[in-house]
Amino acid sequence: QKEVEQDPGPLSVPEGAIVSLNCTYSNSAFQYFMWYRQYSRKGPELLMYTYSSGNKEDGRFTAQVDKSSKYISLFIRDSQPSDSATYLCVPMDSSYKLIFGSGTRLLVRP
Amino acid sequence: EPEVTQTPSHQVTQMGQEVILRCVPISNHLYFYWYRQILGQKVEFLVSFYNNEISEKSEIFDDQFSVERPDGSNFTLKIRSTKLEDSAMYFCASSEGQQDTQYFGPGTRLTVL
Secondary structure, eight states: OOOOOOOOOOEEEETTEEEEEEEEEEETTEEEEEEEEEEETTTOEEEEESSSSSSETTTTEEEETTTTHHHHEESSSOGGGGGGGEEEEEOTTTSSSSOOOOOEEEEEEE | OOEEEOOSEEEEOOOOOOOOEEEEEEEEEEOEEEEETTTTOOOEEEEEEEEEEEEEEOOTTTTTTEEEOOSSSSSSESSSOGGGGGGGEEEEESSSSSOOOHHHOOOOEEEOO
């Protein structure tokens, strides 16, 4: 079983839509969870950082972590064409290294 | 806003040659990392570095790889004898504390011919 699984997409939505991106993980010891955004041939850029279960909101972005089901979500409200990128679900393991998923490619159509 | 910088942006080398990839982490950060991403694949951890020592390294980080903080600002990754399969984007990252956000640089694209 992969440590982090994401649907690769692409997920195509019209501008203004609410986007839901999901991720599952296998290691119940993960405590810290991040979402990074990566544009083509660029470095990952942090969007959200959460600790343990719960919700966190930052502007148009909301991250949800459910440790009981090992399920993580990222919601994007009022999506924009500039949100088109690959979204990476990234838990941090017990030795503080980041475990990257393969990412979900999002396309927001104008 | 402070950022991680990396040079060069693109490096082309012949198989068997040595390459050094350079990074300038954010100035008050204490933890440094190298990750790599082979084209079309996920980002993979290579090594973490703190207090002038390797904290952890992955199976990928074999004897051909080394890291160094030669002065107060640079952090380098050296590949002694490059192989074709070393072709990838190499990302440097840094964080203030061990559990803190890791900020990534723009990457160096290494092409081994």
